[in-house]
Amino acid sequence: MSVLAHVLERAGLATVGISIVRQQAVNAKPPRMLHCDFPLGRPLGRPNDVELQTDVITAAFALLARTDVPVLADYPLAIEDESDTPAACPLPPRHDPDVPAAVDEARGLRRAYDRSVATYGRTAVGRIADADGIPGLIETMIRIEGGESLDDVGWDAAALHSAGQDIRAYYEEAGLGLADVTGARRLESWLYQTTAVGALLRSTQRVLKAAGVDRNTWYYLLPRTQPR
């Protein structure tokens, strides 16, 4: 983003940016940057905190008057609600013993997912499948974990990444429908550390790595900070 700031300024646009990785702004020296010590993924602060978001933007715009560029200012508030502790979301009980646990679990979360979509009016599911297709993605992931190659299941690396992100979005949004979770990354940890699907994704990544598959294919299946 800092490089983009230079390009836009050179073209004749005045820019001010929000920084969330301070060292990048230090190194790239864009003309005006406001560093916010907020969780990654939330550069304007807390969801639905209109007062805070407005104050952040106002503080950023105040830098436009500075002529002593480059200027890197620090927003005075830090938000430290990011946590590796899983959110306390109840998982559905086993319903159909004839299907794999991960598929059964995903089906059991559907109503919670639908509540989230109704509440927030948006979903990130849909890169390669909609919500109806999530159990099918999980079934394909089980085949890969079982030793079938990506070619065998008809996927390439992009399809694997897309499926991983669709499954993640489905679960995190179901989590929003199950509990009042506001802290960053807590539903991510709930998915990868406590659910049957999380265990499947971790295991699938290990299988692909052990099979000698190209690193860029399996590496981005999980956030790098989650247990492998």
Add this chain to the structure above:
Amino acid sequence: MSADDVIRSSVGDIPVPAIWPVAKILRMPLGECRVAIVTTAGLKPSGGVELWQPTDASFTVLPASARDVQLSHFSPNFDRTGIIQDLNVVYPADRLNELAAAGVIGSVNERHVSFMGAQFDATFSTIIHDTGPEAAQLLLDDGVDVVLLTPI
């Protein structure tokens, strides 16, 4: 060390290309300026939620009135629940409209722009020489004076 701290420490010193800095000095009141958002969150218009591929240095144009934009960023290494709860934590289109209504800024441009940051190939050459200037020209043609840059 928290997950975010781990990620920050791993990407903080990504090599930066040599750029001769040029700063546009704003010579008009902010209350008379047209403002646009340029985000590196990898947002796409509704229906375009497919994954934004690494090394894709292109940009998308987002109608300023649209709120059904979709996160398509390939990286899994940041929180994704905040933007579901409130688009403004990444893409503060509502906040800009409020600031325009209050007279703090002159107006909001009718379209915003998204790139995707955290590219595998950090040479940045396409952004510096091609897509970046194209996006800038698009905004200049709209009469934009100020760009608010947001990451994810």
